[in-house]
Amino acid sequence: MKSGNVATRNDLKFLSLALQLARRGRGATSPNPMVGAVLEKSGKIIGRGWHRRAGEAHAEIAALRDAQKRGHSVKGATLYVTLEPCCTHGRTPPCTAAIIGAGIKRVVAGTTDPNPRHSGRGFAILRRAGIEVIETGRWHDSASARLARRCAQLNEGFNHWIRHGTPFVTLKAAMTLDGKIATAQGESKWITGGQARALGMKLRGDADAILAGVNTIIADDPGLMLRKRGGGAGRMGKRRWRIVLDPLARTPLTARVVSDESAALTMVVVSRAAPRERIAALANRVNILAAPAPVGAARCRIDLRWLAKKLAAENVMSLLVEGGGETHAAFLDANLAHRAAFFYAPKILGGRNARKAVGGDGVNKLSEAIPLRDVHWRRVGKDLLLTARIEK
Numbered sequence: 246m247k248s249g250n251v252a253t254r255n256d257l258k259f260l261s262l263a264l265q266l267a268r269r270g271r272g273a274t275s276p277n278p279m280v281g282a283v284l285e286k287s288g289k290i291i292g293r294g295w296h297r298r299a300g301e302a303h304a305e306i307a308a309l310r311d312a313q314k315r316g317h318s319v320k321g322a323t324l325y326v327t328l329e330p331c332c333t334h335g336r337t338p339p340c341t342a343a344i345i346g347a348g349i350k351r352v353v354a355g356t357t358d359p360n361p362r363h364s365g366r367g368f369a370i371l372r373r374a375g376i377e378v379i380e381t382g383r384w385h386d387s388a389s390a391r392l393a394r395r396c397a398q399l400n401e402g403f404n405h406w407i408r409h410g411t412p413f414v415t416l417k418a419a420m421t422l423d424g425k426i427a428t429a430q431g432e433s434k435w436i437t438g439g440q441a442r443a444l445g446m447k448l449r450g451d452a453d454a455i456l457a458g459v460n461t462i463i464a465d466d467p468g469l470m471l472r473k474r475g476g477g478a479g480r481m482g483k484r485r486w487r488i489v490l491d492p493l494a495r496t497p498l499t500a501r502v503v504s505d506e507s508a509a510l511t512m513v514v515v516s517r518a519a520p521r522e523r524i525a526a527l528a529n530r531v532n533i534l535a536a537p538a539p540v541g542a543a544r545c546r547i548d549l550r551w552l553a554k555k556l557a558a559e560n561v562m563s564l565l566v567e568g569g570g571e572t573h574a575a576f577l578d579a580n581l582a583h584r585a586a587f588f589y590a591p592k593i594l595g596g597r598n599a600r601k602a603v604g605g606d607g608v609n610k611l612s613e614a615i616p617l618r619d620v621h622w623r624r625v626g627k628d629l630l631l632t633a634r635i636e637k
Contacts, residue, residue, distance in 0.1 A: 254388075255288070256325070256353045256379060256381070257381075257388055257389065257392055259283050259285050259290070259323075259325040259353070260283075260325045260327070260353055260355055260381060260392060260396075261392060262281075262283050262290075262293075262325070263281040263282055263283045263304075263325045263326060263327050263355070264281055264327050264355065264392070264395060264396055264399065265281065266281030266282070266283070266293055266294070266295040266304070267279045267280050267281030267295050267296075267304065267327045267396075267399060268281070268399065269281070269295050269297075270295050270296050270297055270298070271450070271451060272450040272451050273297060273298045274296050274297070274298055274299055275299065275402075275403075275453050275560065275562050275563070276299060276403070276406070276453075276560040276562055277296060277298075277299045277403070278296075278328055278399075278400040278403040278404075279295070279296060279327075279399055279400055279403075280295065280296045280303060280304040280305075280326065280327050280328045281293075281294070281295040281296075281304050281326070281327050282294050282295070282304035282305045282307065282308040282324060282325065282326040282327070283308060283324075283325040283326075284308045284309070284311075284312050284317075284319055284322050284323070284324055284325075284349075285322060285323045285325065286317070286318075286319070286321065286322040286323070291312045291315065291317035291319065291322060292308040292309060292310075292311040292312030292313075292315065292317065292319065292322075293307075293308055293311055294306070294307025294308035294309075294310070294311050295307060299336065300336045300337075302337065303330075303331065303337060303340050304326060304327070305324060305326055305330055305340040305343065305344060306337070306340060306343055308324070309343060309347055319347045319348065319349065320347070320348035320349075321348060321349075321350050322348075322349055322350065322351075323349070323350065323351040323352070323353060324344060324349050324351070324352045324353070325352075325353045325354075326352065326353070326354050326355070327354070327355040327356065327396045327399065328354065328355065328356055328357075328358065328396065328400070329354050329356065329357045329358040329363075329364070329365070329367045329368055330344060330352070330354070330367045330371070331358070331363070331367060332363065332366045332367040332370050333363060339367075340367075341367050341370045341371055344371060344376070345370075345371065345374045345376065349376060350376060350377065351376065351377045351378075351379070352368075352371055352376055352377070352378050352379070353379040353381065354368070354378070354379065354380055354381065355381050355392060355393055355395075355396030355397075356381075356393060356396045356397045356400075357380065359400075359403070359404040359407050359408055360407045360408075361408065368380065381393045381396070401413055401583075401584075402451075402453075402562045402563035403562050405562075405583065406557055406562040406563075410554060410557050411550075411553040411554060411556075411557050411581070412453070412454070412553060412556055412557055412561045412562055412563055412564040413562065413563045413564070413583050413584070414553075414563075414564045414566060414576060414581050414582045414583050414584070415448065415452070415563070415564070415565050415566065415582075415583065415584040415585070415586055416566050416568075416573050416576060416577075416582050416584070416585050416586070416587075416635075417445065417448055417565055417566065417567050417568075417586045417587075417588075418567070418568055418573065418586075418587050418588070418602040418603075419433075419435075419436045419437040419441065419442075419445065419588040419590070420436060420587065420588065420589060420590070420602045421436060421589070421590055421592040421593055421594040422589055422590070422591060422592060422593055423593050423594060423595065424601055424602050424603075425594040425595075425596070425599040425600060425601060425602070426568065426569060426570065426600050426601065426602050427464065427465075427569075427599065427600040428594065428596065428599055428600070429596055429598035429599050429600070431464040431465070431600070433464075433465060433600075434465070436588075436590045436592065437588045437590045437625075437628045438590070438625075438626045438627050438628055439626065440625050440626035440628070441588045441590075441625045441626060441628040441630065444588075444625055444630065445588065446471060448565055448586055449469075449470075449471045449485075449565060450471055451563060451565075452485065452563045452564060452565035453485060453486070453560065453561040453562050453563050453564065454485060454486035454487070454488055454556060454561045454563075454564050454565070455469045455485060455486070455487055455488065455564075455565045455567060456487075456488040456489075456490065456564055456565065456566045456567065456572070457469060457488075457489060457490070457566075457567050457568060457569070457572065458489070458490045458491075458568065458569055458571060458572035459489055459490060459491035459492075459493075459495050459496055460569055460571065460572075461567070461568055461569045461572070462489055462491075462496055462497075462500050462502060463495065463496075463497065463500075464569075466500055466501050467501065467502070467567070468501045468502065468505065469487040469502055469567070470487070470505075470507060471485065484510060485510065486510055486511075486512055486556075486559075486561065487502050487507070487510055487511045487512070488511075488512045488513075488514060488556075488564075489502060489511065489512070489513045489514065490514050490547060490572055490575075491513050491514060491515055491519075492515060492516040492518065492519065492545045492546065492547055493515070493516065493518065493519050493520070493523070493545060494513070494515045494519035494520060494523035494524050494527055495523070496513055496527060498526060498527070498530065502531070503527065503530045503531055504530065508530050508531050509531075509532075511530075511531040511532065512531065512532045512533075512534055513527050513531050513532070513533055513534070514534045514536050514547060514552060515533060515534070515535055515536070515547075516535070516536060516538060516544060516545045516546060516547050517535060517536075517537065517538065517544050518543075518544040518545040519535070519545075534552075534555070536548055536551055536552055536555075537551055549575060549576060549579040549581055550579060550581065553581055566582070568602070569600060569602075569604070570600055570601045570602055570603050570604030570605075571604040571605060573602065573603045573604070574603050574604045574605025574606075574607075575605070577603065577605070577615060577635070578605060580637060582635050583634065583635055584632065584633070584634055584635060585617065585631065585632065585633050585635055586630065586631075586632050587602065587630070587631045588625070588628055588629070588630050588631075589628060589629045589630075589631065590627070590628050591627055591628070615635060615636060616636040617633035617634065617635060617636065618633065618634050618636055619633055619634045620632075620633040621633065
């Protein structure tokens with residue numbers, strides 16, 4: 246092992262700053278990952294950058310340009326970057342060539358490229374050029390491991406999409422303490438407080454598409470849009486699909502997702518059993534996607550695995566499912582849900598016919614319950630937010 250080829254305390258400090266920069270691209274870089282970069286020389290930061298949106302300069306190039314703009318020579322500098330530099334031609338040239346050409350002597354990276362076709366190739370190219378490469382994730386001290394995990398978690402949607410070819414799915418619900426999202430009559434506004442709703446908008450801002458079932462559309466008439474309180478300009482500037490699961494094409498023509506100014510970004514997913522006249526009426530307003538049924542299921546069902554592949558091919562890396570309960574249950578049953586974001590209000594609704602956050606048939610044994618891991622609780626005003634990974 247090369248002497249000194251380990252991450253130092255200063256390395257972790259500068260890489261942490263690069264991670265903060267990467268977060269500035271949240272909600273705007275899809276289908277690319279969020280990446281931040283810092284250039285350091287003689288203990289001083291001489292350049293900073295982050296990937297702002299797909300098609301624009303990658304973080305490494307932005308940092309090199311920033312240093313040049315400030316009149317700094319980058320020769321002999323250390324580059325801190327949250328993700329392995331790219332080594333292939335895409336919308337932009339490979340960053341490895343720019344790093345080598347700039348005379349960078351050392352690269353400290355938070356994570357490797359998750360794409361199996363490219364993972365490690367960028368590092369190998371840099372090493373062959375005589376550049377020292379520190380892969381923080383390979384070191385097992387607690388500080389390095391924590392930082393590497395944070396770099397990876399930043400792009401969990403991209404990481405899943407590039408490896409598996411399906412979106413990373415988050416189930417989101419706002420409910421009472423006893424798990425109810427609406428009364429038996431369908432009243433649901435507002436279960437949680439303003440702070441929780443604002444945070445819900447931020448979750449929308451992180452997603453490439455927002456999905457709801459037709460029952461939710463009929464009962465609540467949601468817009469499924471991103472309101473300005475939910476994030477910055479990057480979030481607002483990105484096109485997001487609004488997706489409605491509607492096997493029998495029951496979505497009302499007066500629904501907001503069909504009749505508002507963003508109807509062109511609405512996709513209604515119907516089954517092969519949907520009435521043709523209803524499909525034709527909706528097709529005059531929105532996009533229609535006819536989905537097959539799962540093998541052995543009735544024609545009025547929608548194959549969610551087929552849909553997930555279809556959405557991924559349209560560069561939907563992250564999908565936010567806002568229910569209701571039957572839709573949540575369908576994604577869980579299909580083993581397509583990866584994260585839960587459940588808001589709990591300090592209220593008890595009760596009622597055997599009140600609507601639940603997760604419906605479906607459920608399980609017969611407690612041992613069959615779906616476990617959660619990496620569970621985090623957060624106070625949001627008077628409400629609580631549970632976020633957790635859904636075990637497979």
